[in-house]
Amino acid sequence: MGINEVKIAIAAIKAAPDNQKAIDTLEKILKNILTHPLEAKYRKLKVAGKVFTETLLPVDGALDFLYSLGFAESDDGSWLEIAALTSESKTMLVRAVFLLKTNQSSNSESAPLRDSGSQSAPQIPPAISESPSSSRKLQNFNSSFLEIQERILRLRSSAMMHVRQWEDPKTQKKVRDTIPVTALFKRASELLEQNDSADGFDRGELLKHSLLITLTDWFKNEFFKWTDGNIIRYNNPEKLLETREGMLSYFCLCCFNYFPKIEYNIFITRKGRCGEWANCFGAILRSFAFHVRETYNVLEDHVWVEVRTLGRWTHVDPCEDAIDKPLMYKHGWKKSCHLCLSFSVAEGARDTTWRYNNLHAELREARKQLVIESWMNSFIKKYEERKKKIMNWEKKMQEEDWITEAVEFLSPKQIGSDLKFSDRTTGSLQWRTSRGETAKNIEAKVFFYTKIKEESPEFVFSYNCAKDTYSFNGESVSSWATFAHHGGRLFRKEEKDWKMCYLAMQEESTGEAEVEFKFKLPNKQISSILVTAHSATYENGKVNWIFCSGESCTKFNPTEQFVFPEPSPDSTVSIKASLVAPNFWQHAQLFRQALDDTSFMFEVRFKF
Known part of the structure; x- marks a missing residue:
């Protein structure tokens, strides 16, 4: 074991919040071993005990500190133990106690990465010269790798x-x-x-x-559900239910042993x-x-x-x-x-x-x-x-x-031109965009269909949310996003427990979002356009529908069939839905229907 690993672990401990009790405990463990080198009971730590689960485990670096000194798990996993001391390991423990007590871990940032006590000392890659002219570059590399x-x-x-x-x-x-x-x-x-x-x-x-x-x-x-909020892990089990504005308080699965009175809380919160x-x-x-x-x-x-x-x-x-x-x-x-x-x-x-x-x-x-x-x-x-x-x-x-x-x-895989990788889907659009994990522009298609028979009295464009399929003139196209211009703020939600589906704002988001369907009309006289659009709202959620043709826009009620008379031929019309959900993303929904429902929740009928 190298002193460099000990220094890194100590740096992690000292950077962790509420670390003093862990530092004092580690110092006491090492001093007991040094004071009683022949007594095995001082050289082992019970994994299920309070010292391990409540004092050391929650502090970053504490376990790595023990591992770096030679502690290892017993065969049955019940103990963390170290072998009887040799002169070399005794010296290492003395140095570790000294480093724990000092404010800085012996200038660890500039400490060399080589360890004189290690048989496999790491070597600088040949791509980096060790000549004096490159000493600054080498120093930067060492510092960077120390962080890694x-x-x-x-x-x-x-x-x-x-x-x-x-x-x-x-x-x-x-x-x-x-x-x-x-x-x-x-x-x-x-x-x-x-x-x-x-x-x-x-x-x-x-x-x-x-x-x-x-x-x-x-x-x-x-x-399971996603949260963009920070995760607060409390040392006091009584604080499990405490929350702060914009933050989420709960224990993750890795905290099972921290709080034995409140186990498996991640299966209760189901968020993270x-x-x-x-x-x-x-x-x-x-x-x-x-x-x-x-x-x-x-x-x-x-x-x-x-x-x-x-x-x-x-x-x-x-x-x-x-x-x-x-x-x-x-x-x-x-x-x-x-x-x-x-x-x-x-x-x-x-x-x-x-x-x-x-x-x-x-x-x-x-x-x-x-x-x-x-x-x-x-x-x-x-x-x-x-x-x-x-x-x-x-x-x-x-x-x-x-x-x-x-x-x-x-044999690395080759990426063909036909293979597409999607952006990240978990997390709000703002959060994903800030991390560079989503496309900047989300473009849908303007629907333009020219295969309309001359004798046809009408043309119908419809969408079934359960199958997530558009239908028109005997043809079908999958995925709601194909013709929905939505700016990345909507998604299709399936509720397997309620056996329902709908379009809504991204999970955990609130505010407003808009989706627009654009139609390029054929050069053919249209007598009217009939629109049927189903939406669902809860509490203070709202869905506003607007029909636009050229510069003329009209609000309409989605509960009734809307008729727009005699639009201009060879022009573009659009149907917009504005979703408002100030408190919860599910309070405004489009095209809600049962998963086994075959009816169309959105229909645009062009009469000739």
């Missing part, structure tokens, strides 16, 4: 805490008691029956993959951001015996999971209801994917970057400037040594998986 190194260790601490809890039988039982297991298996079976392709896999494997698809869809659309989504979803998947990793884009701000399905590790993002779309972040969200790490109890840490970035030449050059690869290799090897044996996740399977992954990583 610290971030990696913090993420590892969080991830390993999550994946350990996924393996807890009590957690798995609580998860299974909370979710509709029977109904989900029934949906998965129905999905499998709809797909008659065996694809070389036995029925059991296909059923489990169908269950993965079902769980991912259910989790996003029915179980990507970290909570991945953490909760991973716990659910492990309760169904899926092999799961928690995956981080280290240099960006996103978390998802990887799941072993149909014989290989597959990207799954519960926030986006996305399965096996690893390049969506690089090519859809336009995010850098220079360092992605995956964690599991059975495997430890894995560098899976190459799955998420197919531009390998560019990636190699970027990593030369960001990562000391020898340190990364040492980091991964160290946490492989701490991994645990998990039933049905044996070493032979892991080795076969690593070979499969190596082949995959060496």
Whole structure:
């Protein structure tokens, strides 16, 4: 273990709020070990005890501090313990106590990355010269990597805490008691029956993959909700119900052990951001015996999971209801994917970057400037040594998986011109735009149809929300957004519990939004246009409808069929709906109907 890792952990502890009790506790633990080096009871810490769960676990860096000194989990996972002291480890503990007591961790920002006590000291990549003329560049690189190194260790601490809890039988039982297991298996079976392709896999494997698809869809659309607000985690369980304006107070899944009197609160709140989504979803998947990793884009701000399905590790993002779309972040969200790490109890840490970035030449050059690869290799090897044996996740399977992954990583996927990646969907438009994860302009089509028969008395354009399909002249086009100019503030919502669907403002948003349908009329005399549009409002929500032809605009009542007489031929008309929801996004809805309803909730009838 290197002193540099100790310094990084201490820096994280001292940057954490309410850290004094943790610092005092760590100092006491080390002093007890140094004072009683022959007594084993001072060299171990009970994982389920209050000192571990209430004092150390909530403070960033505290566990990494202990790990960096040589603490490791016992075989049964009940204790965190350190071996009997050697002269070298004793010196390390003395230095750690000194660093804990000082205000600054020995000028850690300028501390060298090499560790004289390490047999595998990290080396500066050859792309960076070590000549005197480049000393400033080298110093900047060291400082930058030190920050990345610290971030990696913090993420590892969080991830390993999550994946350990996924393996807890009590957690798995609580998860299974909370979710509709029977109904989900029934949906998965129905999905499998709809797909008659065996694809070389036995029925059991296909059923489990169908269950993965079902769980991912259910989790996003029915179980969990997104919040843009900050997450407040209180050390006092009595403050669980406290809220602040614009903020959300709750505990995430990783806090199970913080507050034993109020466990599993994330299954009550069912809200969070990507970290909570991945953490909760991973716990659910492990309760169904899926092999799961928690995956981080280290240099960006996103978390998802990887799941072993149909014989290989597959990207799954519960926030986006996305399965096996690893390049969506690089090519859809336009995010850098220079360092992605995956964690599991059975495997430890894995560098899976190459799955998420197919531009390998560019990636190699970027990593030369960001990562000391020898340190990364040492980091991964160290946490492989701490991994645990998990039933049905044996070493032979892991080795076969690593070979499969190596082949995959060496053969990057090519992006064809026909392959499109969507923008991010979770979070409000303002939040996603501020992160650069949505398109700046959302363009729909102006409807212009020329295949109208001369003898036809009318032409009908209609939309069914349940099927999410437009129909006209015997043809059909999928997706409401094809002809709806909406500025990115609307989405189609399916309520699986109520079996209803509708268009509404983005979840967790309030205010106003507008959608417009534009029609380019054929060069043919039109006697009238009849419009039928269904909307639903609740409490103080409103939907205002406006019909425009040229410079003439008229408000109309959506509960009655609106007739506009004799519009000008070869002109453009538009039908606008303005949604107003000052308090809650669901208070103004368009085209609400049952999922099994075949009628049209929006219809424009052109009479000739």
